[in-house]
Amino acid sequence: MKDSSFSPPFEETEIRCPRLGGPVTFGYCRIERQQRPCQRAIKCWSGHFDVAAFFRERLTPDEFDACFLEQPLSKVVTLIELIEQARKTLENKQKQ
Amino acid sequence: MPVKIFLNEDEIPRQWYNIAADMPNPMQPPLHPGTMQPVGPQDLAPVFPMNLIEQEVSQERWIDIPDEVLDKYLIWRPSPLYRAVHLEKFLGCPVKIYYKNEGVSPAGSHKPNTAIPQAYYNKVFGIKRIATETGAGQWGSALAFACNQFGLEAKVYMVRVSYEQKPYRRLMMNTWGATCIPSPSTETEAGRKILSMDPNSPGSLGIAISEAVEDAVTSEAMGRPLTRYSLGSVLNHVLLHQTVIGLEAQKQLAKVGDYPDIVIGCAGGGSNFAGCAFPFVRDKIAGKKIDIIAVEPTSCPTMTKGRFAYDFGDTVQMTPLLPMHTLGHTFVPEPIHAGGLRYHGMAPLVSQLVMDGIIEARAVPQLETFNAGVTWARSEGFISAPETNHALAALIQEAHKAKEEGKEKTILVNWSGHGLVDLAAYDAFFQGKLSDYDLPQSAIDEALKAIEAFPKPKLG
Numbered sequence: 166m167k168d169s170s171f172s173p174p175f176e177e178t179e180i181r182c183p184r185l186g187g188p189v190t191f192g193y194c195r196i197e198r199q200q201r202p203c204q205r206a207i208k209c210w211s212g213h214f215d216v217a218a219f220f221r222e223r224l225t226p227d228e229f230d231a232c233f234l235e236q237p238l239s240k241v242v243t244l245i246e247l248i249e250q251a252r253k254t255l256e257n258k259q260k261q
Numbered sequence: 262m263p264v265k266i267f268l269n270e271d272e273i274p275r276q277w278y279n280i281a282a283d284m285p286n287p288m289q290p291p292l293h294p295g296t297m298q299p300v301g302p303q304d305l306a307p308v309f310p311m312n313l314i315e316q317e318v319s320q321e322r323w324i325d326i327p328d329e330v331l332d333k334y335l336i337w338r339p340s341p342l343y344r345a346v347h348l349e350k351f352l353g354c355p356v357k358i359y360y361k362n363e364g365v366s367p368a369g370s371h372k373p374n375t376a377i378p379q380a381y382y383n384k385v386f387g388i389k390r391i392a393t394e395t396g397a398g399q400w401g402s403a404l405a406f407a408c409n410q411f412g413l414e415a416k417v418y419m420v421r422v423s424y425e426q427k428p429y430r431r432l433m434m435n436t437w438g439a440t441c442i443p444s445p446s447t448e449t450e451a452g453r454k455i456l457s458m459d460p461n462s463p464g465s466l467g468i469a470i471s472e473a474v475e476d477a478v479t480s481e482a483m484g485r486p487l488t489r490y491s492l493g494s495v496l497n498h499v500l501l502h503q504t505v506i507g508l509e510a511q512k513q514l515a516k517v518g519d520y521p522d523i524v525i526g527c528a529g530g531g532s533n534f535a536g537c538a539f540p541f542v543r544d545k546i547a548g549k550k551i552d553i554i555a556v557e558p559t560s561c562p563t564m565t566k567g568r569f570a571y572d573f574g575d576t577v578q579m580t581p582l583l584p585m586h587t588l589g590h591t592f593v594p595e596p597i598h599a600g601g602l603r604y605h606g607m608a609p610l611v612s613q614l615v616m617d618g619i620i621e622a623r624a625v626p627q628l629e630t631f632n633a634g635v636t637w638a639r640s641e642g643f644i645s646a647p648e649t650n651h652a653l654a655a656l657i658q659e660a661h662k663a664k665e666e667g668k669e670k671t672i673l674v675n676w677s678g679h680g681l682v683d684l685a686a687y688d689a690f691f692q693g694k695l696s697d698y699d700l701p702q703s704a705i706d707e708a709l710k711a712i713e714a715f716p717k718p719k720l721g
Contacts, residue, residue, distance in 0.1 A: 178694075179689065179694065180627065180695070181558075181627070181647055181686055181695075182396070183529055183557070183558045183648070184396060184466055184529070184606070185396035185397050185420055185422070185423055185466065186396045186397035186398075186399055186423075186529075186647075186648065186683075187396065187397035187422070187423045187426055187427055188426065188685070188686070188689070189422065193422060193463055197465045197467075198465065198467060199455070199465075199467070199468075203465075208559060209558070212559075212626060212627065212696070213696065237606060238294075239291045239609060240492070240495045240496060240606065241291045241300055241305070241496070242291050242292070242293075242294055242300070243470070244305065244308060244470075244474065244490075244492075245293060245294060245295075245300060245304055245305070246294055247470065247471055247474040247475070248304075248305075248307045248308060248474060248478055249295065250451070250471070250474075250475070251307075251451075251474055251475040251477075251478035251479055252307075252478060254450040254451075254475060254479065255478065255479045255482050258450075258479075258482075259482070
């Protein structure tokens with residue numbers, strides 16, 4: 166991560182998140198994926214400030230591409246990964 | 262001319278329509294991330310009952326709706342088809358507008374159309390409890406209602422930021438007997454892990470899904486009633502259940518001897534859109550001339566302020582030059598704006614049909630959607646869910662386009678839900694807290710310099 170001197174409207178502006186169905190601030194969108202920005206962050210916030218420039222300042226080109234340009238996993242694949250995670254959790258619990 | 266077109270209860274569709282049977286380009290099964298083999302039914306068995314998995318992978322065109330599901334559907338279905346006579350008069354355009362009112366369900370949206378069959382199929386499979394995630398609570402409340410109808414326990418992991426902001430749908434869930442807790446929670450390993458790193462985590466849909474899946478997968482070992490997971494959008498079986506909307510609409514339109522030139526629905530995960538549109542997509546695949554429009558949100562000025570020009574589809578200039586509305590490849594990565602339905606968890610079936618050119622994806626900015634919602638409320642009377650307003654904005658666009666072209670059009674829109682639990686969003690709109698970015702012309706001119714040397718596509 167690079168430093169950024171750019172200051173977006175973190176908490177004073179709310180928009181409706183199309184995924185949650187309720188209001189959120191940019192402070193939420195920039196960490197939505199466990200400290201990584203939501204994939205829709207640029208699409209949703211470009212109407213308010215130069216959000217692409219903000220992320221280009223803070224992310225390396227590879228990080229930027231991974232956050233915004235890579236196709237997300239399909240829902241089924243995501244579910245299978247979560248099933249595997251849950252199984253591992255269970256195995257660890259049973260070992261203890 | 263009737264304002265409302267009803268079906269009798271015995272005219273309710275008795276089968277759902279499965280578009281997988283008619284896709285011009287068949288969907289490829291997703292690959293298991295571990296084995297890289299196509300995902301099979303057993304891979305999904307820890308989270309879904311096998312009867313729903315069978316629907317997920319089915320290629321049968323028509324799937325019978327069980328009587329027990331029909332009995333529950335009859336609580337609010339068949340839903341009325343309205344002729345929007347007051348909006349037509351207000352717009353003064355040469356259009357007939359019909360809308361399918363899915364706001365009449367107990368949960369106030371289209372979501373019970375799949376919640377009811379999902380609860381039923383879980384029950385007949387021997388499942389006692391369903392876990393799910395929800396954002397602002399639309400899906401959670403629908404599933405809570407459905408589980409209550411079939412005597413199942415419902416556990417809803419609600420994204421904390423929404424849980425704290427929006428009590429009403431949580432209270433709806435409680436009223437229907439569901440347990441709704443904020444996510445991340447201390448009840449799962451996934452939740453505890455997040456809280457250990459950030460005790461004040463606002464949560465996210467991703468975290469809430471992780472918790473609900475873990476709840477289901479570990480239920481037996483942890484001594485909970487046998488639990489499965491439920492999802493309210495995106496998956497094939499969810500879209501299948503929603504087709505009851507479009508199938509009813511076709512029957513209702515036939516009663517008045519009409520058929521749409523245009524079908525419009527808002528598209529988040531794609532389920533309400535698909536539910537209304539897929540039966541008409543079937544007609545289009547068979548040769549019917551019909552425009553089908555999926556509407557999503559945008560705040561980007563590209564379509565209105567960009568130039569139609571050849572440009573690279575990427576910032577590193579590796580793609581061929583493509584004709585597109587663009588602000589220049591140096592401005593914002595084009596994939597974020599173009600074909601957006603493919604980039605945020607849209608149903609694969611809908612995405613494929615967009616790629617195939619059968620469905621048009623359209624993006625509408627925030628203020629236009631609320632203006633459309635207010636116009637609708639002040640003509641037709643109903644207050645729409647903010648998501649539904651996206652469809653209404655596109656509807657108004659199409660009505661004006663018909664006037665400009667001097668063509669008579671018949672438009673069907675899916676009115677997917679009411680906004681009576683979303684009035685805070687209207688409050689923000691009325692107080693001027695919502696805005697669309699007015700990109701300065703100087704910034705556009707600067708961005709467009711990057712493509713000045715490229716050839717210009719022919720227009721018209």
